Amino acid sequence: MSTAKVILRRNRPGTKAEEWCNWPDEPFEEMESTLAVQQYIQQLIRRDRKNVDEILTAPEGQDVTVWKYEHLRQFCMELNGLAVRLQEQCTPQSCRQMTATEQWIFLCAAHKTPKE
Numbered sequence: 001m002s003t004a005k006v007i008l009r010r011n012r013p014g015t016k017a018e019e020w021c022n023w024p025d026e027p028f029e030e031m032e033s034t035l036a037v038q039q040y041i042q043q044l045i046r047r048d049r050k051n052v053d054e055i056l057t058a059p060e061g062q063d064v065t066v067w068k069y070e071h072l073r074q075f076c077m078e079l080n081g082l083a084v085r086l087q088e089q090c091t092p093q094s095c096r097q098m099t100a101t102e103q104w105i106f107l108c109a110a111h112k113t114p115k116e
Contacts, residue, residue, distance in 0.1 A: 025047060026043070
């Protein structure tokens with residue numbers, strides 16, 4: 001029976017900001033997930049976002065095409081957060097009512113309670 005400590009790399013509901021993603025780094029060679037490249041890139045960014053050379057350097061033996069693809073995905077995820085921050089406050093003038101049919105109205109989820 002193994003006595004190795006299992007580290008759950010999950011952020012549980014209610015996790016404080018200073019504890020967010022606060023687990024030990026995992027070597028790329030030990031990552032077994034299908035999302036290993038994405039997780040490794042995010043781990044490098046969390047470790048030191050200013051060390052661009054390290055973040056952009058693919059690990060030994062990693063397919064360069066997959067490495068570039070995952071960087072593009074990461075860029076899009078971060079750009080999405082920026083786009084949300086740059087949006088205006090949602091008002092009846094800026095958030096037009098969207099309908100699928102006369103009976104179905106989409107609600108704006110940008111509010112605490114969704115609005116028409």
